[in-house]
Amino acid sequence: MAYVDFLSVVHKSTKRDYVARVTEFPKAEAAKLAKQWGKDYWDGDRKTGYGGYSYDGRWRKVADAMVAHYGIKPGDRILDVGCGKGFLLYDFTQAVPGVEVAGIDVSTYALEHAKEEVKPFLRHASAAKLPFADKSFDLVISINTLHNLECFDLYAALQEMERVGRRHKYLCVESWRTEEEKVNLLYWQFTCQMFCSPQAWEWWFAHAGYTGDHSFITFE
Secondary structure (H helix, E strand, O other), X not given: OOEOXXXXXXXXXXXXXXHHHHHOOOHHHHHHHHOOOOHHHHHOOHHHOOOOOOOOOOOHHHHHHHHHHHOOOOOOEEEEEOOOOOHHHHHHHHHOOOOEEEEEEOOHHHHHOOOOOOHHHEEXXXXXXXXOOOOOEEEEEEEOXXXXXXXXXXXXXXHHHHHHEEEEEEEEEEOOOOHHHHHHHHHHOOOOOOOOOHHHHXXXXXXXXXXXXXXXXXXX
């Protein structure tokens, strides 16, 4: 298991006003709306989610970096756990024509509004119970998803990633290293259930038997 940073290039491109996040709109109400995983979260106001999540190619550089790092080639199978609208999976198909992609998400809204080219390969399912056979994917990824699970579902999801992966696995979750970053995370997030330091995350990975790579997003 290694720490591999694929996400900073996307994460650090967004400017954040942490105080405004909790003063412009009641935070509890925003979280309630976001956790419905519907239009308010994906394509509503920025105060309750993404503020409109449409394809703009930002994930292509992430796909390219993963392809190079893991040696992805035509015919390989890639699973995205928490795929949202499938933008990263689409970019994998463009980076390596001939790869097979699959994705799962709990949001029916995201799946209904997914990128048309990959929509047939996406399913409504939980990360804690993946609808795939053992050792069926060459790369299993989960980006900014597992921190939204309760601890018991996180444990199951880590084991599921391990079960369905036959080669490479990678996940990224939100974390904090200082009290300032912890506060910023609490201010910014809408959907987190697991607020773990890097050391606590690594304990969870080891406890669940997860052997893949990982990285953390922090809010500086």
